[in-house]
Amino acid sequence: MTDTVQRHRYVIVGAGPAGLQLSYYLQREGADYVTLEREVAPGQFFRYFPRHRRLISLNKVHTTSTDPEIRLRWDWNSLLSDSPELLFSKFSSEYFPHADDLVRYLCEFQRLHGLAVRYGTEVERIEPSPADNGFLVHTDGAVLHGQCVIVAAGWGKPYVPPIRGIEHAVGYEDIAVDPAAYTDQRVLIIGKGNSAFETATAIIGHAAMVHLASRTPLRLAWNTKHPGDVRGQFGALLDSYQFKTLHSVLDCTIDVIRPAGGRFEVRLTYSHADGERAVLDYESVIRCTGFRMDTTIFDPESCPEMVSDGRIPALCPDWQSANVDGLYFAGTIAQARDYRRASSPFIDGFRYNLRTQTALLRERYEGVPLPCAAGPADPERLTSLVLDRLNWSSALWTQFEYLCDVLVVDEGTGWVTHYRDLPEDFAVSRFRDAPHYYTAALRWGRDEYQDAFAIGRHPEPGRAAESAFIHPVIRRYRGSEIVAEQHLLEDLLAEWRRPDRHTGPLRSFFAASLSTRS
Numbered sequence: 001m002t003d004t005v006q007r008h009r010y011v012i013v014g015a016g017p018a019g020l021q022l023s024y025y026l027q028r029e030g031a032d033y034v035t036l037e038r039e040v041a042p043g044q045f046f047r048y049f050p051r052h053r054r055l056i057s058l059n060k061v062h063t064t065s066t067d068p069e070i071r072l073r074w075d076w077n078s079l080l081s082d083s084p085e086l087l088f089s090k091f092s093s094e095y096f097p098h099a100d101d102l103v104r105y106l107c108e109f110q111r112l113h114g115l116a117v118r119y120g121t122e123v124e125r126i127e128p129s130p131a132d133n134g135f136l137v138h139t140d141g142a143v144l145h146g147q148c149v150i151v152a153a154g155w156g157k158p159y160v161p162p163i164r165g166i167e168h169a170v171g172y173e174d175i176a177v178d179p180a181a182y183t184d185q186r187v188l189i190i191g192k193g194n195s196a197f198e199t200a201t202a203i204i205g206h207a208a209m210v211h212l213a214s215r216t217p218l219r220l221a222w223n224t225k226h227p228g229d230v231r232g233q234f235g236a237l238l239d240s241y242q243f244k245t246l247h248s249v250l251d252c253t254i255d256v257i258r259p260a261g262g263r264f265e266v267r268l269t270y271s272h273a274d275g276e277r278a279v280l281d282y283e284s285v286i287r288c289t290g291f292r293m294d295t296t297i298f299d300p301e302s303c304p305e306m307v308s309d310g311r312i313p314a315l316c317p318d319w320q321s322a323n324v325d326g327l328y329f330a331g332t333i334a335q336a337r338d339y340r341r342a343s344s345p346f347i348d349g350f351r352y353n354l355r356t357q358t359a360l361l362r363e364r365y366e367g368v369p370l371p372c373a374a375g376p377a378d379p380e381r382l383t384s385l386v387l388d389r390l391n392w393s394s395a396l397w398t399q400f401e402y403l404c405d406v407l408v409v410d411e412g413t414g415w416v417t418h419y420r421d422l423p424e425d426f427a428v429s430r431f432r433d434a435p436h437y438y439t440a441a442l443r444w445g446r447d448e449y450q451d452a453f454a455i456g457r458h459p460e461p462g463r464a465a466e467s468a469f470i471h472p473v474i475r476r477y478r479g480s481e482i483v484a485e486q487h488l489l490e491d492l493l494a495e496w497r498r499p500d501r502h503t504g505p506l507r508s509f510f511a512a513s514l515s516t517r518s
Helices: 017-028 068-074 099-113 196-203 232-242 348-366 380-390 394-398 426-430 460-464 499-514
Strands: 006-013 034-035 123-129 136-138 144-149 187-190 209-214 250-261 264-270 279-283 284-288 327-329 373-376 403-410 417-421 437-443 471-478 481-487
Touching: 006 017, 006 136, 006 348, 017 099, 017 348, 068 209, 068 394, 099 279, 123 144, 123 284, 144 348, 187 196, 187 279, 196 209, 196 232, 232 250, 250 380, 264 284, 348 394, 348 403, 348 417, 373 380, 380 403, 380 417, 380 471, 380 499, 394 403, 394 417, 394 437, 403 426, 417 426, 460 481, 460 499, 481 499
Parallel strands: 006 034, 006 144, 144 327, 187 209, 187 284, 209 250
Antiparallel strands: 123 136, 136 144, 250 264, 264 279, 373 417, 403 417, 403 437, 437 471, 471 481
16 A cells, blocks of 8 residues: 555545535544545536426425424425524425525535535545455545445436337436427336336326336335335326326336337236236337446445345445445435335435434444433333433434334343434344343334225224324334334324323333333
8 A cells, every 4th residue: 555545534435415414424523534526516416316306305394393303304305414504494495396406505515514525536446455454445536545435426327127128218317308399299108206207297298198117016105105105296197097198007017119110119018917918109218217326436345235126235234235344325325224114215314324324433433432321210211201202303203113212221220221313123233132122213003004095093092003103112122022012192293292192101111111020
């Protein structure tokens, strides 16, 4: 290793929202870090996507609460910081904001905090440095050594499905955004995600016929409770489908796409019709099949294992690569642990993940203990502590079924240690030898209902486990085994304070659990 190598404890790759958020946390803690960005400004992805420039992330400026923490539950675009003026609501008041406003916000966030971002620096290769258990990061201008590398580069390239003739489709990244370009055309859109519906919604008033097609059935966010599934603002296309206006949503396998005299002949096999096949003609075929992480920057010895059809890296519970020690991921590509559940692919989710990830990195690389607080294991005290957190925390609200608070009981001293905002799978791994601990999280209820807007409710506290809406769930663990679980009744305003429905049942649960030794 030569003297020209620049050394840092943490090297972050990418200055999108995740790279900036992690930079902020590390800088606030006085850590030795540098962030590398190949473009000349932050947030490059949002300078081009979404193509029709309207975000699906909510910007709910007007709420019933004046508490800044609670208001963050409905602010899906702000990064976390100690600067109250750096809220996204200062940049836009629109409920579905324009992507350009997010770009302006990210630039201002980096400028005001003076984050250590090197723009115009392209990472060409990341390779292990076995002599010191670190990494060499080769850029177009220098070589850096990082004890730890965190890749926050976001989506690197479009996902192109293995369909014969897919090269004849125009990618979402290249589509014409003027809907008049599709006037009177029959248009096939491959994909049924939000980018597909965004595109279809934009052209629905001009195209003669729009078909959205993929192998898997449509996933509506109001059914799945996952914000990455198709959102309600794209309902016009679904209305048109049900009202027989030639626009359709098809479950099928596309067998081949062939040019045919100024149009395209598409052969497909329907998924729910006993193998029925069809040949349909279109003037335009558009590919809206999402993105995947670009792995070309990794040396073979540092290349991460990939999952989800090769789109995202496989992760350990601490967001570290499943197969490369010291290589971590952040932001939208770090979603493997809660895939299609919580909000880790989005700003409102990963901003909390990165706060916790910073604490875990500092514990490992700087010897700083994981933040916690201790107190007596008294049922009354634990009930107040847990309900205060669940009624107030935006992290537990947004990262439902993923982040949790952990209460580890020392049965010898009668004290409990409280950790905040840990991934539950990380907590189970870390405390796998502990005989008595609890997790407190928010969870959705049963999912077998047919109509998300006509769900029966049971207001009896004893039937809280049947709650369908988001509600508190407290679990008692012995090692990695769940030995007891307490649900608290759902509430329309998400306020869990009623003595008969919430406080009383939780206090009784703790009293019974704490009196039972392992």
